[in-house]
Amino acid sequence: MNIPKELKYEKTDEWVKVEDKTGTVGISDYAQEQLSDIVYVDITLSVGDKVKKGVVIASIESVKAAADVNMPVSGTVLEVNTGLSDTPEQVNTDPYGSAWMVKIQLDNPQELSTLMDGAAYEKYCAERVH
Amino acid sequence: MFTPHTKTEISTMLKVVGVNRLEELFQVVPESCRYPKLNLPAGLSEMETRQELQLLSESNETAHDLACFLGAGAYNHYSPAGVDAIIRRGEFLTAYTPYQPEISQGTLQAIFEYQSLIANLTGMEVCNASHYDGATACAEAAVMAYHTFRGKRSKIVLSPAIHPHYRETIRTYMQGYTNLTITGDEPGIDLQQHPSALKTLIDDNTSLVYIQYPDFFGRIFDLKEIVEVAHTAGAMVAVAVNPISLGLLIPPGEFGADIVTGEGQPLGLPLSFGGPYLGIFATKKEYIHKIAGRLVGETVDKDGKRAYVLTLTAREQHIRRERATSNICTNQGLMALASTVYLSLLGKSGLKQVATLSYQKAHYAFERIIQIPGYQAWNSDPFFNEFVIKCPKPVDEINFHLLDHGILGGYDLGLVYPKLKGHMLLACTEVNTRQEIGGLVNVLTEVTHE
Numbered sequence: 312m313n314i315p316k317e318l319k320y321e322k323t324d325e326w327v328k329v330e331d332k333t334g335t336v337g338i339s340d341y342a343q344e345q346l347s348d349i350v351y352v353d354i355t356l357s358v359g360d361k362v363k364k365g366v367v368i369a370s371i372e373s374v375k376a377a378a379d380v381n382m383p384v385s386g387t388v389l390e391v392n393t394g395l396s397d398t399p400e401q402v403n404t405d406p407y408g409s410a411w412m413v414k415i416q417l418d419n420p421q422e423l424s425t426l427m428d429g430a431a432y433e434k435y436c437a438e439r440v441h
Numbered sequence: 442m443f444t445p446h447t448k449t450e451i452s453t454m455l456k457v458v459g460v461n462r463l464e465e466l467f468q469v470v471p472e473s474c475r476y477p478k479l480n481l482p483a484g485l486s487e488m489e490t491r492q493e494l495q496l497l498s499e500s501n502e503t504a505h506d507l508a509c510f511l512g513a514g515a516y517n518h519y520s521p522a523g524v525d526a527i528i529r530r531g532e533f534l535t536a537y538t539p540y541q542p543e544i545s546q547g548t549l550q551a552i553f554e555y556q557s558l559i560a561n562l563t564g565m566e567v568c569n570a571s572h573y574d575g576a577t578a579c580a581e582a583a584v585m586a587y588h589t590f591r592g593k594r595s596k597i598v599l600s601p602a603i604h605p606h607y608r609e610t611i612r613t614y615m616q617g618y619t620n621l622t623i624t625g626d627e628p629g630i631d632l633q634q635h636p637s638a639l640k641t642l643i644d645d646n647t648s649l650v651y652i653q654y655p656d657f658f659g660r661i662f663d664l665k666e667i668v669e670v671a672h673t674a675g676a677m678v679a680v681a682v683n684p685i686s687l688g689l690l691i692p693p694g695e696f697g698a699d700i701v702t703g704e705g706q707p708l709g710l711p712l713s714f715g716g717p718y719l720g721i722f723a724t725k726k727e728y729i730h731k732i733a734g735r736l737v738g739e740t741v742d743k744d745g746k747r748a749y750v751l752t753l754t755a756r757e758q759h760i761r762r763e764r765a766t767s768n769i770c771t772n773q774g775l776m777a778l779a780s781t782v783y784l785s786l787l788g789k790s791g792l793k794q795v796a797t798l799s800y801q802k803a804h805y806a807f808e809r810i811i812q813i814p815g816y817q818a819w820n821s822d823p824f825f826n827e828f829v830i831k832c833p834k835p836v837d838e839i840n841f842h843l844l845d846h847g848i849l850g851g852y853d854l855g856l857v858y859p860k861l862k863g864h865m866l867l868a869c870t871e872v873n874t875r876q877e878i879g880g881l882v883n884v885l886t887e888v889t890h891e
Contacts, residue, residue, distance in 0.1 A: 351730055351755070355591060370764070372730065372755035379764065 312436060313340040315407055319423055320432035321383035326407065329423065333389065337411045338371070338380055341436045343403050346373040352399040354412055360388045362415070364422055369412055371402065384422045386415030504712050504849065508877035510806070512827050512868025513657070513852035514575065514604050515718070518685065518795065519872050520709040524782045533778055536717070538570065538735055538771040542751045548774070549749035552737040555781040562687050562784075562792075563701040564694020565723035570735040570772035572720025575681065575704025579607040579651070580614035581722060581733045581767055582679040582700045586649035588766040589677065589731055592620060594648035600636050601626040602656035603681060605857040611651075632860060633820055636662050640670040647676040654680050654693060658866065659803070659827030660820065661690065668697040684708055684721060684780075686825045688796030700724045709783025710776055719776040730756055733767030798871035799826035806869050806878045813882060815889045819864055827868040829854065829861070833889050836865045842891075846884045848877070 318326045324342035328335040343349065351372035362368060362382045369380035391413050395401060401410040417423075427435060446454075451463065460466060467475055485493065509517040528534065532547055539545040556568040572578040583597055599608055608626055615621055625639050636652050643650060650671040655661050664680070671678045679700035680693040685707040693701045705719030706712070724732060730753065738752035758765035787795065803826040811818045815833030830851070832839055840850035855862035869878070 350753075353730065372753070375755070375760075377755040377761040377764070 312344070312433075313407070314429050314433045314436070316429035318407070318429060319383070319426035320429070320435075321381065321426055322435070323381050323383075325380060325383045327383050327423070327426065328407075328411075329417070329420075332417050332420065333414060334384055334386060334417050335411045335414050336368070336380075336383060337406055338402065339432070339436075340406050342378075343406045343410075346371065346376055346378060346402075349373045349399045349402045352395050352402060352412075354391055354393070354395065356388050356391055356413055358388050358391060361418065362386060362388065364419075364425075371399075380412060383426060384415070384420075385418045387418060388413055388415055390414040502844075502849075507844075507847050507849040508873065508880060509849045510851050510867045510869065510873070510881060511849050512659075512870075513866055514606065514704055515712055515715070516683070516685070516707045516799075516826070516868060516870050517712060517872055518707050518709070518799075518870045520711065520779075520783060521786050523786050524709045524779050527782045528775060528779050534775070536773075536775045538774050539751070543748075546749055549737050549751070551778050551781055552735075552772070552774070553739055553749050554785075555777045556737060558781060558784045559684075559721055559723055562684055562692065563682065563698075563703075563721070563723045564692030565698070565701050566694075566726040567729055567732065567736075568721070568723040569732050570737060571705070571774075571777040572722055572734060572769065573773055574716065574718035574720045575604070575702065575706070576607045576610040576720075577614075577769075578702040578704075578720030578722045579603070579679075579681055580610045581720075581769065582702050583611045583649060583651065584614060584767055585700065585724075585728065585731050585733065586677045586679065587615070587618065587621065589728065590648045592618075594646050594676070595620045596622045596624065596642075596644070596647045598625040598639055598642045598647055598650045598676075599623060600639060600652045600656065601630045601632055602636070602658055602660070603651060603653040604657045607653075607681060628859070632658075632858060636664060637666045637670075640667060643670055643674045643676060645674055647671070647674055649677050649679055651679045651681070654682055654690070655686055655825040655827065658820070658829050659824040659868070660822040661686075661825055662822065664693075664698075665696050672697065682721075683825070685792070685796050685799065688792035688794075689800060690825070694723075699728070705773075705776065705780050708780035710779055717773060717776050719773050719780055729753065731766060732756065733769045735770070735772050795871050796825075799869060802826070802871070802873050802878065803828060803867075803869035805875075806867065806873070806881065809878060809882045810867070810885060813886050813889070816885065819861075826870060827866060830865050830867060832863050832865050834863075836863060839865070839885065839888050842888050843881070843884050846880065848881055848884060850881075 318328050320326050324339045326337055326339050349371055354369040356368050364382055364385045366382045367379045368382050371378045392411055504517045539548050542549055552570045559568040625642055652664055668678050677699040680698040682703040684703050701723045703721035705721045736752050737749055740748055740750055742748040757770050758768045759770055807828045810816050810830055817831040819829035819831050836853035843850040851865035851867035854864040854866050
């Protein structure tokens, strides 16, 4: 399982990559593996939306399940990866790269402290495997 | 198979619950109601029961015994004997949607063919495995449009000429939606207006504009303008159809409908006192993840052979739970099969012939009736197989006389549109003969003299 150390993780398996005051959000390798083959991604945000932590920002369907993606930190949407709906399989092949979902301006950077770092998330995932 | 609990199981359960006897569980029911004397007659033998039921059933008068001019959403078309013979085969005869679908390849193939036929007929890209009836399919369209905009567009515009039951069903389905306005069909509205008149209600808060075609009064309007206005405002357009009419009319897919729904009963299903019927639901491919109900897709198995599967099931409520946009996880299996067999037996030319005959007979009846002194046409718009007549006497009185002569008269529009008291909605199909229409005209004439 691939868990990049430099990212921050939410308990519901979203990651945030922080660069200055902007954050990029996606779902983790663990999450895509649990869902199996992903066939549909519907990001429900538009540029300019102000989104609070915990709000549903996307729906994902795989061949066997459906899941929601939650906002891990509050922010204002700068960019949406609209192309992902045409190539949902990228969530399986490149969850931390081309399958990013939204870029946001962090509205409340202190919230980052509620998230796990790579090591804590790795432990969290390992506990759930059994 | 029903397996009753054994005495041991019952006593174990009672022990767990903490009571001694089963009867103790019923103590909350007042004693006089617990085992009331029902005062029923003595039991009958099977032979006697059958005789009694036979007598009872003979007091019914069905569309087969009468000359039927009643429509208003369900139509007395002829269903070829092959339809019933095929759907009664043991391999097919179940009303259930397949719950272990992939071992039911024949059922899945039939549903796939149903979907393909309906998509073709309506001019749409995708069709689901069906809903309960025209009314519930109609409500699912409204629910889907609302969720497509994620509740951000809170207005639904309904034509007042949509079947009153369909409009009622939309309101029933959506009664829990607090942020919703359903407008366009208020009681004061002018019923003779062209559907384009609804355009004044359409704005950027409108999720859906719903029109019936032919409408509840049988009228056919050009819907291009209203579709264009709706689309310019970013709203979706749903069109409720009578599928038989599409043997003649331009399919809604060709003039831009986003959703087509319909009552599938005319496609070879018996009237059967109101059901089971068939809910048609078709839409564009871009909405495939928003559709309610089941979808069958074609694929290949591991040996490369053609196979059928239930597809995109992650949309459905048993997976998506409270975030599903609809709670429908079933379809009207046997009726969908019947309509598939019907359409296959008729073919393109047969369907066109049924539609043409229904159209021509209705126009013949209309021309004859408006020549009877006292009877007037309500409107002058083009119509399919149904039309509205202003009558010189109360509609129920006229229908009473007609029934006396073995004729099932038209629908009393005053029952659902107070403004249309004294107006009758009459329908014809290929089944109505010239003699039947002559008989109808004679009795309608007689009634005015009484």
